[in-house]
Amino acid sequence: MQTGGWRRRALLWAALLAVVxxxxxxxxxxAERGQSFSAMPECPGGHPVVIDPGHGGIDGGTNVPGMLxxxxxxxxxxRTKQYLDKYQVPVLLTRSDDVQLGGALDRGRLRRDLNFRIxxxxxxxASLMLSLHVNSTRNTAERGVMVFYQxxxxxxxxxxxxxxxxxxxxxxxxxxxxxxxxxxxxxxxxAPALLIELGFITNSADRQLLGDPAxxxxxxxxxxxxxxxxxxxxxxQGSQ
Ligand SMILES: [Zn+2]
Numbered sequence: 001m002q003t004g005g006w007r008r009r010a011l012l013w014a015a016l017l018a019v020v021x022x023x024x025x026x027x028x029x030x031a032e033r034g035q036s037f038s039a040m041p042e043c044p045g046g047h048p049v050v051i052d053p054g055h056g057g058i059d060g061g062t063n064v065p066g067m068l069x070x071x072x073x074x075x076x077x078x079r080t081k082q083y084l085d086k087y088q089v090p091v092l093l094t095r096s097d098d099v100q101l102g103g104a105l106d107r108g109r110l111r112r113d114l115n116f117r118i119x120x121x122x123x124x125x126a127s128l129m130l131s132l133h134v135n136s137t138r139n140t141a142e143r144g145v146m147v148f149y150q151x152x153x154x155x156x157x158x159x160x161x162x163x164x165x166x167x168x169x170x171x172x173x174x175x176x177x178x179x180x181x182x183x184x185x186x187x188x189x190x191a192p193a194l195l196i197e198l199g200f201i202t203n204s205a206d207r208q209l210l211g212d213p214a215x216x217x218x219x220x221x222x223x224x225x226x227x228x229x230x231x232x233x234x235x236x237q238g239s240q
Pocket of ligand 1: 055061133134
């Protein structure tokens with residue numbers, strides 16, 4: 001009896017451990033895949049351009065007292081969308097409010113936030129993904145807009161068109177050409193993708209510009225002109 005009871009308890013413990021092990025493995029796998037808990041958005045018709053203001057909610061992005069990246073990029077994204085509506089370009093905003101997109105506030109949140117943005121673009125069969133951010137660096141002299149692109153031919157074409165348009169408005173005079181990047185998660189959409197750093201929060205002149213509504217409007221005009229140009233060009237090529 002004694003031995004049988006011990007065996008039963010041992011078996012129960014083993015079963016319990018196996019169950020706990022499975023749950024832990026499942027949670028780790030889930031975190032690893034960075035699955036998003038947010039629901040997919042409703043897609044606008046056609047192949048929309050995804051305007052993706054980075055960060056949001058608990059994630060302010062880069063910041064200095066009085067300025068948060070998440071606020072600057074959201075404002076520019078909303079202004080850009082207004083112009084694109086006029087240009088009749090269907091737009092999907094990954095967020096139109098101050099919210100984070102990673103679901104539960106745990107360790108996997110940031111990965112899920114990025115995955116959600118990519119999944120939303122793929123889900124809506126986007127024609128272009130445009131992710132907006134604000135830069136920061138220790139070198140306070142560094143300034144200007146930077147354009148990063150997914151290493152694909154169409155992303156490169158879009159990147160150079162954006163760069164050209166941003167110079168012509170003129171929004172900046174930075175000499176650096178668009179930069180291909182393979183290690184930026186948000187550039188891993190099926191659609192051609194660009195990440196645009198709108199300026200350096202760590203540079204006082206850029207910071208002043210980024211805080212100025214008139215400058216944000218100019219940025220939105222440059223971004224929407226570029227987006228509309230590339231969208232209609234691709235649409236035309238697609239229909240030929
Ligand atoms: Zn950012």
